Amino acid sequence: MSLKESIKQLQKREHITQDELLRRLGCTRSSIMDSGTTVAATAFNLAFGNDESCDSKDLERFLPWVQKFPIRALQNMGFIPANIKKAKLVRAVFRFMQIGSIEGFNNYYSATLQSSNPQTLAAWIRLGELRVKHLTTDFTPEQDAILANLKFLRKNVFLHGQSLRNIAREVLRNCGIEFIEVEPFLTAPTPTCAFYWRGYRPVIQFPTTQMDDSKFLEALFHAVAHVLYHPLRTSCLQFGNHATTLKNAQELEAETFAQNMLLSEAEECELICCGRFNERRCIQHFSGQFHVRPGILVERLQQQGKIHRRSLLNEFKIAV
Numbered sequence: 517m518s519l520k521e522s523i524k525q526l527q528k529r530e531h532i533t534q535d536e537l538l539r540r541l542g543c544t545r546s547s548i549m550d551s552g553t554t555v556a557a558t559a560f561n562l563a564f565g566n567d568e569s570c571d572s573k574d575l576e577r578f579l580p581w582v583q584k585f586p587i588r589a590l591q592n593m594g595f596i597p598a599n600i601k602k603a604k605l606v607r608a609v610f611r612f613m614q615i616g617s618i619e620g621f622n623n624y625y626s627a628t629l630q631s632s633n634p635q636t637l638a639a640w641i642r643l644g645e646l647r648v649k650h651l652t653t654d655f656t657p658e659q660d661a662i663l664a665n666l667k668f669l670r671k672n673v674f675l676h677g678q679s680l681r682n683i684a685r686e687v688l689r690n691c692g693i694e695f696i697e698v699e700p701f702l703t704a705p706t707p708t709c710a711f712y713w714r715g716y717r718p719v720i721q722f723p724t725t726q727m728d729d730s731k732f733l734e735a736l737f738h739a740v741a742h743v744l745y746h747p748l749r750t751s752c753l754q755f756g757n758h759a760t761t762l763k764n765a766q767e768l769e770a771e772t773f774a775q776n777m778l779l780s781e782a783e784e785c786e787l788i789c790c791g792r793f794n795e796r797r798c799i800q801h802f803s804g805q806f807h808v809r810p811g812i813l814v815e816r817l818q819q820q821g822k823i824h825r826r827s828l829l830n831e832f833k834i835a836v
Contacts, residue, residue: 541563628753657718666737671809695722707754727835730809737773745769752767783806
């Protein structure tokens with residue numbers, strides 16, 4: 517079967533976009549269309565095929581890079597066979613990640629490159645990808661509905677028997693955005709949130725570890741901003757320390773959107789001008805006036821350096 521025919525069958529079966537395919541392979545469109553070059557065919561077989569015609573010695577040169585993935589954890593999960601030789605281990609990792617080259621990894625999982633553990637974090641994202649079905653048609657965000665649901669999530673309401681994560685999952689899925697949780701690997705810092713596209717479907721992925729409600733919502737709103745304002749399949753990986761997040765123009769725009777959605781500039785000014793924000797009754801008053809979770813107010817005051825990170829007001833923050 518020719519490379520072109522193999523690609524057509526893959527796209528029909530998996531609903532994978534051409535852009536995703538090219539980025540995963542680390543190839544250009546011309547190299548695919550040019551009767552399938554040897555490089556393109558090799559990359560496709562490594563990512564999606566079962567052909568083991570690739571020279572073992574050529575594959576073994578990737579072994580030091582491949583060994584930085586959480587191999588043992590992936591073997592325990594059954595994604596990679598145990599006790600396999602070097603070349604087969606390389607094949608297994610490339611096939612699990614669905615990448616055709618290191619360049620393909622750098623293209624598709626570029627958001628992880630800012631970390632000192634890109635392979636481990638990319639494997640965490642990949643576990644989430646495997647749980648999400650591709651959409652067969654393009655996704656069109658309904659901006660008004662999404663914004664209305666975000667405003668609902670920031671409100672100081674607690675629905676009986678439902679956690680904030682469950683509510684977020686329900687309202688986002690109603691808007692066509694997939695929300696999933698994946699246990700993080702112990703060999704890398706736990707990310708706050710990841711955002712990526714699975715074919716035509718936008719996906720927001722959180723670790724299963726707990727965080728406070730304000731941190732959770734800020735990361736969630738940041739990810740949703742990419743859905744609303746960056747249609748060119750933007751991806752991002754957020755960490756608790758904002759300094760570790762790459763601050764390009766799109767990330768700054770998403771960060772600003774999240775902060776304004778949680779607490780507008782006018783609300784923030786009114787809160788700070790009160791001058792009594794170290795008091796519980798002040799937080800309770802403005803929480804009711806703004807219809808916003810009190811933990812959001814405490815977090816914003818801490819970001820502004822108005823109250824200490826170890827303030828007793830942290831009791832307003834709710835673990836989710």
